[in-house]
Amino acid sequence: MHVEHLLQDESLGLRLLWAEDAQLAREISGVTVTDLEDPARFVRRDEVVLSGLVWWSAEDGAGRAERFVSALRGAGAAALLAGEETHGSVPDDLVEACVRHGVPVAAVPAHIMFRAITDTVYLGRWGELSRRHALPDGVRGRLSRMAAQGAGPEAIVATAFAHLERAVAYVLTPSGRTVAATPGAAEISARKAASLLAEALPVDADGVSPYERWHLCLPDPDDAPPRMLHELASVLGRCQEARVRSRAEERQTADELGALLAVPGTDPSAVAGALRACGLPDEGPYRVLVAETGAGRAGLAEGALAEVVAHVVAGERAAGAVSGARAGRAPNGTAVAGAAGRPTDAAALAEPPSGVGAVGRLPDGVAFAVVTGGEAEAFREVWTLVAGGEAAVPLYGGTGAAVAEAKDLNGALAQARYALGSARGTARRGSALVDASALTGLDALLTGVPAEVRTAFSRTVLGELRGNAVMLETLETFLACDGSWARTAEALHLHVNSVHYRIGRIEHFTGRDLSRLYDRLDLWAALLCRTDSA
Numbered sequence: 001m002h003v004e005h006l007l008q009d010e011s012l013g014l015r016l017l018w019a020e021d022a023q024l025a026r027e028i029s030g031v032t033v034t035d036l037e038d039p040a041r042f043v044r045r046d047e048v049v050l051s052g053l054v055w056w057s058a059e060d061g062a063g064r065a066e067r068f069v070s071a072l073r074g075a076g077a078a079a080l081l082a083g084e085e086t087h088g089s090v091p092d093d094l095v096e097a098c099v100r101h102g103v104p105v106a107a108v109p110a111h112i113m114f115r116a117i118t119d120t121v122y123l124g125r126w127g128e129l130s131r132r133h134a135l136p137d138g139v140r141g142r143l144s145r146m147a148a149q150g151a152g153p154e155a156i157v158a159t160a161f162a163h164l165e166r167a168v169a170y171v172l173t174p175s176g177r178t179v180a181a182t183p184g185a186a187e188i189s190a191r192k193a194a195s196l197l198a199e200a201l202p203v204d205a206d207g208v209s210p211y212e213r214w215h216l217c218l219p220d221p222d223d224a225p226p227r228m229l230h231e232l233a234s235v236l237g238r239c240q241e242a243r244v245r246s247r248a249e250e251r252q253t254a255d256e257l258g259a260l261l262a263v264p265g266t267d268p269s270a271v272a273g274a275l276r277a278c279g280l281p282d283e284g285p286y287r288v289l290v291a292e293t294g295a296g297r298a299g300l301a302e303g304a305l306a307e308v309v310a311h312v313v314a315g316e317r318a319a320g321a322v323s324g325a326r327a328g329r330a331p332n333g334t335a336v337a338g339a340a341g342r343p344t345d346a347a348a349l350a351e352p353p354s355g356v357g358a359v360g361r362l363p364d365g366v367a368f369a370v371v372t373g374g375e376a377e378a379f380r381e382v383w384t385l386v387a388g389g390e391a392a393v394p395l396y397g398g399t400g401a402a403v404a405e406a407k408d409l410n411g412a413l414a415q416a417r418y419a420l421g422s423a424r425g426t427a428r429r430g431s432a433l434v435d436a437s438a439l440t441g442l443d444a445l446l447t448g449v450p451a452e453v454r455t456a457f458s459r460t461v462l463g464e465l466r467g468n469a470v471m472l473e474t475l476e477t478f479l480a481c482d483g484s485w486a487r488t489a490e491a492l493h494l495h496v497n498s499v500h501y502r503i504g505r506i507e508h509f510t511g512r513d514l515s516r517l518y519d520r521l522d523l524w525a526a527l528l529c530r531t532d533s534a
Contacts, residue, residue, distance in 0.1 A: 001028045001121060003079045003104060006048070009120060013112055014081065017095050019104035026078050030226075031121040033114055033202045035210055037064055037392035038071050041198045045076035048121060050114050052083040053094070054210065055392035061093040064392070069097040077103060081117060085110035115204040115237065122230040135231050136163060147238045150246075153180035153214070156239055160232045167223035171236065172197060172215050174389030175382075177311050179214055190311075190385050193217070203233045205240040209303020211389050214240055251302070253277050254360025257370065261288070261413045262362050268407035275406055278358035281372060285402040288412040289369045289379065289433075290362070290420045294394035301367035302359055304386055304395050309357040311382040312374045366417070370409065376435040387431035396423040397433040422448040442521075443528050454529035461526035464509045471509070472527070474502045479524050483514065 004024040007014050029046035036042065037055040049072055056064050072080060080103055082090045090107045098105040108117070135143070139160060146156055153171050157180045161167045171180040174197065176190030188196075200215035208214075216233050218224060257274040260266045272282060280286075289308070291301045357371035376399055387395040398419030400412035415436035423434040425447045439445045446454065458466075465471050474492065478499070481487040489496045503514055512519035 002026060003028060003048070006079075006081075006117070006120065007106060012117060012120065013109045015107040015109070017082075017090060017105045017107055018099050019079070019106075020102070023079070023102075023104045028078050028121055031118050033118065033204060035390065035392075037068055039068070040071035040075050042200075043072060043075035043077050044199070046078045047075075048079050048081060048117075049077045050081045050083070050108070050117060052114075053086050053091070054390070056087065056091055056094065061091055062097075065091065065093040065097040066100075069094065069101050069103055072103050073101040079104040079106065081106050081108050083108045083110070083114070113204075113206065115206075115234075118202075118204055118230075119234070122227070135160065135228050139163065140231065143232070143235045147235050147242070150242055151239065153236055153239055156232075156235055157181065158183050160228075160235075161224070164224060168219055169224070170196065170217045170219075171203070172200065172217050173212055173307060174215070175211065175307060175311065175385040177307065201229050201233050203236045203240060205237040205244070207244045208240055209299060209306070211300075211304045211307040211386055250278070250358070251360050254358040254370075257358055258360045258362045258368050261368075261370075261409050262364075264410055264414070266410060268405070271409055272406040275358075275370070278370070280356075280358060280370065282406075284404040284406075285373065286404075286406075286409060286412065287371050287374055287376075287379075287402045288400045288409060288416045289371070289397060290399075290413070290416045291367045291369075291395065291397040292365075292420065292424075293390075293396070300390075300393065301395070302361060304390075305367045305369045305397070306359045307386050307389075308379060308382050308397075309359060309369050309371055309374075311386065312371070312378050313356050366420070368413065368416070376437065380433050380435070383431065383433040395431040396420060398423055399433065399435045401437050418448040421450060425449075425451060442525065446525065446528050449529070458526045458529040461512075461522055462510065462530075465506060471502060471506055474499070475506050475523060476527055478503060478514070479520060479527070483520065 002024065003019070003026050006012065006028075007016055007024070027046060028048050029044065031048045031050060032039070032043050033050045034042055035052050035054040039049065039051075043049055051068075055068065069080070080094075080098060082094060082105060084090060084107050090105070095105055097103075108114070139162070143156060143159060146159065157169060157171060161169055161182045167182060168185050169182045170178055170185065170188065170193065172178060172193045176193035176197070178188065178193065196217040196219060197215055199221060200217040203214040203216060205213070214236055216229055216236065218229070253274075257271070257278055260271050260274050276282065289305060291305045291308075293300045293304065356373070357369055359367070359369045362368050379397075379399060383395070383397060387393075398416040398421070400415030400419070403409060403412045419434040419436040419439065422439060422444070423432040426432060426434070434448075439448065449457075462472075465475065474488070477491050478488045481491060485496050485499055488494075489499045492499065506512075507514055510523065512523055514520055514523070
């Protein structure tokens with residue numbers, strides 16, 4: 001199949017924005033769907049790249065487009081197919097970057113699903129292969145029935161590869177979490193999984209968060225023919241779409257829990273009932289997490305939070321399975337590695353069980369999760385992995401202290417929300433998860449105060465000092481020296497009398513008495529609250 005064949009397919013409605021004639025005759029080796037700002041490691045030579053352009057924004061649009069297209073050029077992509085749904089049209093910055101780097105670009109209408117394009121590419125490329133190069137008829141029919149009956153990905157993968165004795169395959173998320181694997185496949189770390197994603201086949205499923213999208217990976221690509229993998233990816237796509245639909249009701253129940261937790265003083269019995277409705281136990285320990293992204297897409301933060309929770313739960317199950325391995329049995333009864341060190345079955349650890357967490361949205365739109373178990377450090381480690389799945393989108397989060405009873409969850413949510421404010425204030429353009437228990441100093445505590453409030457406080461307390469760099473330096477040094485006149489004079493290379501004079505002027509301008517502890521604390525807090533605009 002050539003690039004021009006896609007453009008000539010009227011059912012796809014692709015609109016060519018730029019290409020040279022010779023490039024349209026280029027043969028397509030495959031297709032990659034990505035919304036990473038730097039997709040280089042996931043794109044193989046001669047592939048068509050499909051992107052919804054979630055990574056692009058008007059702010060630094062030209063720079064983002066340059067980095068994206070440069071990565072495609074370096075990877076040898078055959079063409080870029082850019083979706084119009086996110087921004088209404090393909091940005092001019094992106095088209096201009098494609099012209100500069102010589103990458104053909106076409107627009108994908110908003111009503112066209114990416115799956116239609118991937119189906120066209122793969123069926124066009126491998127459609128002439130004989131039947132032995134795809135799934136056997138009996139297996140194909142069985143997989144179709146399993147997907148319709150709501151079978152999980154682990155059962156689908158096991159069935160698909162049953163006729164290939166030594167084939168090893170994994171279904172992974174962008175952050176490296178194992179969703180499913182062939183029976184007997186060795187457990188792999190998230191970092192190892194990340195190295196497999198570069199050669200993975202994306203599973204196209206509508207309504208799926210980019211943080212949770214599945215990828216079908218084979219450590220040895222020669223273990224199965226491409227057409228079989230494409231057929232299997234299609235079945236897995238239906239499986240994931242069914243899960244999205246089934247989780248809609250769960251999210252609604254979680255939203256009702258969030259509405260109760262957002263109101264201080266809620267009847268603890270009502271909270272306990274909402275926890276049970278979400279499948280959570282009557283007793284803790286519970287931990288509350290909240291999250292938001294730097295993008296305005298609805299559901300993005302919930303998807304990220306769900307992936308974080310799934311990661312931590314899967315990690316705890318893996319630790320339990322290793323412990324159970326010494327007795328030859330995992331916590332769920334599945335046989336695992338014995339003392340001889342045989343690999344634990346990855347499929348047994350893939351998906352977290354129900355009743356470990358509820359993920360939803362608070363009334364003001366902030367994503368939240370209530371989970372049972374999980375240490376703050378475990379969530380911080382996973383946060384970086386999950387945020388890396390959408391590197392162009394900042395992911396901010398906060399956690400509260402673990403609580404034992406339902407009546408304490410309102411307070412835990414308040415802590416988590418304050419920690420979220422600290423993450424927003426300190427991470428800026430990056431991603432961060434802040435634990436409320438880590439806010440142990442005044443400077444850390446103040447990061448959770450909204451920026452507008454910090455600025456107003458600093459302006460009010462410092463008054464006329466704000467524009468006087470000399471006086472501000474003197475005040476900061478004096479407070480840092482614990483009010484010692486001699487040490488302040490030494491640090492500033494001044495005579496002590498000069499320090500006395502300056503401190504007197506500072507007291508005059510601010511109306512504060514620097515011999516009083518409370519006034520010193522006010523001024524120190526005002527200095528910490530300063531921003532560029534303050």
